[in-house]
Amino acid sequence: MAGVSLHNLRKTFVDPQSRKEVTAVNDLNLDIRDGEFLVLVGPSGCGKTTALRMIAGLEEITSGEIRIGDRVVNDVPPRDRNIAMVFQNYALYPHMSVYENMAFGLKLRMLPGLAWQLTHGAEAKQIKADIDSRIRGVAETLGIDHLLDRKPKALSGGQRQRVALGRAIVREPQVFLMDEPLSNLDAKLREQTRADLIKLHRRLGVTTIYVTHDQIEAMTMGQRIVVMKDGVLQQCDTPDVLYHHPANMFVAGFLGMPSMNFVRSAKVVKNGAKPLLEMEHFRLHLPEDRTEALAAHIGKEVIVGIRPEDIYDRGNAPARVASQENAARLKVEVIEPLGSESTLYLTAGTQTLIARIDAETAAKEEALLDVLMDGEKAHVFDPDTEQTLV
Ligand SMILES: Nc1ncnc2c1ncn2[C@@H]1O[C@H](COP(=O)(O)OP(=O)(O)OP(=O)(O)O)[C@@H](O)[C@H]1O
Ligand SMILES: [Mg+2]
Numbered sequence: 001m002a003g004v005s006l007h008n009l010r011k012t013f014v015d016p017q018s019r020k021e022v023t024a025v026n027d028l029n030l031d032i033r034d035g036e037f038l039v040l041v042g043p044s045g046c047g048k049t050t051a052l053r054m055i056a057g058l059e060e061i062t063s064g065e066i067r068i069g070d071r072v073v074n075d076v077p078p079r080d081r082n083i084a085m086v087f088q089n090y091a092l093y094p095h096m097s098v099y100e101n102m103a104f105g106l107k108l109r110m111l112p113g114l115a116w117q118l119t120h121g122a123e124a125k126q127i128k129a130d131i132d133s134r135i136r137g138v139a140e141t142l143g144i145d146h147l148l149d150r151k152p153k154a155l156s157g158g159q160r161q162r163v164a165l166g167r168a169i170v171r172e173p174q175v176f177l178m179d180e181p182l183s184n185l186d187a188k189l190r191e192q193t194r195a196d197l198i199k200l201h202r203r204l205g206v207t208t209i210y211v212t213h214d215q216i217e218a219m220t221m222g223q224r225i226v227v228m229k230d231g232v233l234q235q236c237d238t239p240d241v242l243y244h245h246p247a248n249m250f251v252a253g254f255l256g257m258p259s260m261n262f263v264r265s266a267k268v269v270k271n272g273a274k275p276l277l278e279m280e281h282f283r284l285h286l287p288e289d290r291t292e293a294l295a296a297h298i299g300k301e302v303i304v305g306i307r308p309e310d311i312y313d314r315g316n317a318p319a320r321v322a323s324q325e326n327a328a329r330l331k332v333e334v335i336e337p338l339g340s341e342s343t344l345y346l347t348a349g350t351q352t353l354i355a356r357i358d359a360e361t362a363a364k365e366e367a368l369l370d371v372l373m374d375g376e377k378a379h380v381f382d383p384d385t386e387q388t389l390v
Helices: 048-056 098-110 122-141 157-169 187-204 215-221 239-244 249-254 288-297
Strands: 004-014 021-032 037-041 063-068 083-086 175-179 207-212 224-229 232-237 261-271 274-278 283-285 301-306 311-313 327-337 341-348 351-358 368-373 379-381
Touching (some): 004 048, 021 048, 037 048, 037 215, 048 063, 048 083, 083 157, 157 187, 187 215, 207 215, 224 239, 249 301, 249 379, 261 351, 288 379, 341 368
Parallel strands (some): 037 224, 175 207
Antiparallel strands (some): 224 232, 274 283, 327 341, 341 351
16 A cells, blocks of 8 residues: 655646636645545645646656655556546446456456466466455445345346446545546535445545535545645645635535534724724634734634534524623525524625524524624634635
8 A cells, every 4th residue: 555645746737728827727736645435525626636636657757756655646647546536427348247357457457468368377266266255245344245146237227336436446546536427426425435445444544536516535545635716726634624624624624414504794892802803793702822823814804714513593502602702693595494493594784694593593584593602713814815814
């Protein structure tokens, strides 16, 4: 096994129509540890697939360096990089059985070319036996051992996806590269395969770079997550740090369902020892330890971020939040019940806030609701750079 490091990795394309240069990946620096499960996430077009294809050797790099283990692989052809890739549109060979599909790459690797057909000696027998036990072991792990004799057309989408994964796993690569491998599956199967992949990674411990635009996959699967935007790495850290300490407004807004609320034109005011954020319709008292970070912004405008779960129905707020006295009276526009919780669309003047609160709320559509906000969890951003201040 091996780690992967990317140093100033860059890819530019020339748009065939406008003839303008597009920077798909912009000086990406990243150290993926040996055995790590790293997720690359970001909106469509941010450069995820391009980055992965460069690591695989399927896309020529414009500049920079890629190392797999200790080896610089910039000029190493894909087949010699010891990686296995699983794509969204995995192609199985339709005329081959599941077993043959899984064996195909292995045979080529272990007995290249004609040797496979011509060798009948003890060595070839041994290799065939090794291939066989590998395939059966992996098929069992993936729960497809009863399908080995079937052709792909007789499989469901989820089963096909497992075969594609199996084909990659039997190669025992140093690194797995996966590009949205679950996106063709329905929601339930996706959830299950997600859990299977996590288990599999725990067992095999192979370094995995997993691309998705699904933040739930990113948050649940990644040991670390890289958030990208327009080819630029925004932040790379554990799911917990990204969620609670996003580096900027993009990361803050990208992770979380529903997204973080942003209140613009908030003003930082000094209020004794603690900072206070004044907005048009409400104010937020922040804890004292945020004072220093905001010292240079007193009297200036900032953007405030509040996650939907940090807004409480006054009647149900925990004591910690109640004692902060960050109250507001907001109009309830829409209530979406989700079982144990409800999503509330609230307004104050032109400001909209989304709250996720306990379903046992007294809130009524078209009525006013008294809410409390958790100032300790509030995020503050610089309106010019959109970087996090606190
Ligand atoms: N062969 C190409 N020629 C020109 N531009 C390209 C080419 N391949 C990708 N691009 C551009 O590079 C950028 C990044 O594309 P990429 O496929 O890496 O995005 P992505 O993050 O994988 O998106 P998605 O989530 O939609 O798969 C896009 O602007 C895309 O249009
Ligand atoms: Mg892509």
